[in-house]
Amino acid sequence: MKKLFLLISFLLSMNALAGVKAVTPEPQSTDPESWWCKRFQTKCEQLKETGAPLILVGDENMQMWEESGRGLIPFRKYLQKAPVSAVSLGYSGDTTENVLWRLQNGELEGYTPEMALVMVGNNNTMLRSEEEEPPSDTALGIRAIVDTIKERSPETKICVFAILPCGRDSNDPRRTRNAAVNDAVRVLLAGTDVAFYEINNQVMDVDLVFGEDYSYDGIHLNATGYNVWVKNINNLIAPVFPTEVKPASQIPATRFGELWWKDRIYEIRCNTFEGKTGRPNLVFFGDDLAKGWEDQGAEAAKEAFGTRRRLVAGIDGDSLPILLWRAKNSSLSSYRAGYIVIHAGVVDSELPEDEFVDAFKLIFTEAKGKQSGGKIIVLAIPPRGAEPDDPMRARVANINKELAKIVDNNKSFFVNCNDELLDENGRLTEEMSPDAIHFTSKAYEIWAQAIAKIMN
Numbered sequence: 001m002k003k004l005f006l007l008i009s010f011l012l013s014m015n016a017l018a019g020v021k022a023v024t025p026e027p028q029s030t031d032p033e034s035w036w037c038k039r040f041q042t043k044c045e046q047l048k049e050t051g052a053p054l055i056l057v058g059d060e061n062m063q064m065w066e067e068s069g070r071g072l073i074p075f076r077k078y079l080q081k082a083p084v085s086a087v088s089l090g091y092s093g094d095t096t097e098n099v100l101w102r103l104q105n106g107e108l109e110g111y112t113p114e115m116a117l118v119m120v121g122n123n124n125t126m127l128r129s130e131e132e133e134p135p136s137d138t139a140l141g142i143r144a145i146v147d148t149i150k151e152r153s154p155e156t157k158i159c160v161f162a163i164l165p166c167g168r169d170s171n172d173p174r175r176t177r178n179a180a181v182n183d184a185v186r187v188l189l190a191g192t193d194v195a196f197y198e199i200n201n202q203v204m205d206v207d208l209v210f211g212e213d214y215s216y217d218g219i220h221l222n223a224t225g226y227n228v229w230v231k232n233i234n235n236l237i238a239p240v241f242p243t244e245v246k247p248a249s250q251i252p253a254t255r256f257g258e259l260w261w262k263d264r265i266y267e268i269r270c271n272t273f274e275g276k277t278g279r280p281n282l283v284f285f286g287d288d289l290a291k292g293w294e295d296q297g298a299e300a301a302k303e304a305f306g307t308r309r310r311l312v313a314g315i316d317g318d319s320l321p322i323l324l325w326r327a328k329n330s331s332l333s334s335y336r337a338g339y340i341v342i343h344a345g346v347v348d349s350e351l352p353e354d355e356f357v358d359a360f361k362l363i364f365t366e367a368k369g370k371q372s373g374g375k376i377i378v379l380a381i382p383p384r385g386a387e388p389d390d391p392m393r394a395r396v397a398n399i400n401k402e403l404a405k406i407v408d409n410n411k412s413f414f415v416n417c418n419d420e421l422l423d424e425n426g427r428l429t430e431e432m433s434p435d436a437i438h439f440t441s442k443a444y445e446i447w448a449q450a451i452a453k454i455m456n
Helices: 002-012 035-050 060-066 072-079 096-107 122-127 135-152 173-189 223-237 259-273 288-294 298-305 320-329 353-370 391-406 441-455
Strands: 054-058 086-090 115-119 157-161 195-197 282-286 310-314 339-343 375-379 412-415
Touching: 035 086, 035 096, 054 060, 054 096, 060 072, 060 086, 060 115, 072 086, 072 223, 096 135, 115 135, 115 223, 122 135, 122 173, 135 157, 135 173, 173 195, 195 223, 259 310, 282 288, 282 320, 288 298, 288 310, 288 339, 298 441, 320 353, 339 353, 339 441, 353 375, 353 391, 375 441, 391 412, 412 441
Parallel strands: 054 086, 054 115, 115 157, 157 195, 282 310, 282 339, 339 375, 375 412
Antiparallel strands: none
């Protein structure tokens, strides 16, 4: 099969294809200030930074996975969660030769995806007459894209999706032309290890009408259509990306059944934008410990941080799964704060150490990803238990040892004041904590001074 694939690729590269526009790499724009060139640069950087295992290659149909009201919700829900983490390489208006140019000029440079899904060709048939570009030429362009991916990343699994139906009803001549392209692609891929997949019958009614139920214009899919498509994609990628069973501590959860908690979420959001704090420069995010900055720690914060605008985004009793939901769904990306202090760990004492660390890392990653230009300060989990031989002490020390490894000491920092919270005999006295769980204003003074050193 591999020999057959190489033979076909050789034949397609022969001079017989010279002058066929669909297989001649060409950028859609050469203006470095154009949206197309800027998107190309951004996507190349994104691929190198993330090493995304799944790429969606094509035109606007692939780009609209990123757009609200089209494919954004299913994209985030199904294709941007571990272990998939897809990146869309769709560009509105791209033809096969535009995609070829991108793949040959940076998008696959130093990067090998595990799987590539391809849908392209609709703009070839929309922008050119059949005399200018017969269906066989468009099909050759699609096959050339497959060859380019295989050449640069031989182990990548590839699935080509048929071009969508074009036009509302089956009498539309564009529908016939797209169908001819799909038939030609199917022939070109026969005998290779590249899958060809068609969802067209699933987005048309019994009379083959590509109606408003699935398409907003008779050419492109609407949100319902993308939901149909993502279900098919999930079936295709399942063998390549087996679903991992996550512990409950890594699954975002909420407390919306508790009215006061819902009110507190709303209060934090209001304070972020138009309340008493204005746009915050310093955010305390977390559970009871973070909430303490507006109670026991209020004076310490005022003394250490002066006129810096502060937002206390702590909620009593929030476990790590709750904080993960808040990090994903709250206004973290809207804070635009200079610093976010993550202060948590009170209510998760029953979690195994490794689960605690893994869950905390997810929260840290969310905060880091949504704080463009800002810095993250992770406060060590404070001592638990009054006596130095309390079993919780060793657990806390082990967790903090791992948390210290997640920061880079440039845009993220780990602050451990635990020795200062204990007396000379290693005891956690009432001066610092009345219950060996929560902390006094004296403890918050120590934390505030340590945070201020980083900020200053």
